[in-house]
């Protein structure tokens with residue numbers, strides 16, 4: 280999506296260690312007009328897929344998912360990073376490893392909000408190693424929900440997540456795919 284790529288070129292900052300900082304418009308300060316354009320694009324791409332719910336993960340996916348959901352006219356469920364080890368039986372639960380921060384997060388969704396009748400669009404801001412999307416796929420599987428695909432804002436195509444998720448047969452629609460980046464340069468696929 281040209282608009283997102285141009286914004287990344289203009290305002291994105293590549294930091295050491297392959298991190299793209301987009302906190303001026305995507306995941307700290309949020310440009311909701313841009314989010315609406317992104318939502319329209321996913322709605323176009325996934326039209327006719329029967330999506331009845333969007334599933335995302337806190338924190339940064341939530342804002343993007345909410346604006347996208349307005350285009351689909353469906354609710355958003357966000358998977359919560361649980362701070363308690365005391366996981367009760369009324370939730371779906373998955374452990375998501377973090378490659379950047381180390382360790383794992385316990386991630387939960389209440390069984391009240393996902394089930395076999397659901398047709399999900401997964402949304403997240405970044406696709407890097409794919410751990411977050413794999414966690415959301417596991418939660419969908421536990422719920423018996425079907426997955427129409429995943430909408431990602433920024434895919435770092437030089438990291439293995441996109442290939443891994445697509446190899447599972449999941450449709451991934453990334454609005455900006457970065458082939459390579461370094462201080463002062465960003466190349467899109």
Ligand code: G4P
Pocket residue numbers: 297298299300301306336337338339340376377378379380404405406407408409410411412435440
């Ligand atoms: P994944 O997102 O594909 O699972 O990959 P990974 O485990 O490597 O990512 C860990 C966290 O770092 C994720 O956020 C992810 O969105 C974020 N991330 C990965 N690459 C970049 C990057 O280049 N720039 C920025 N800004 N973030 C990146 P998180 O810690 O799970 O959640 P959140 O609370 O930040 O949303």
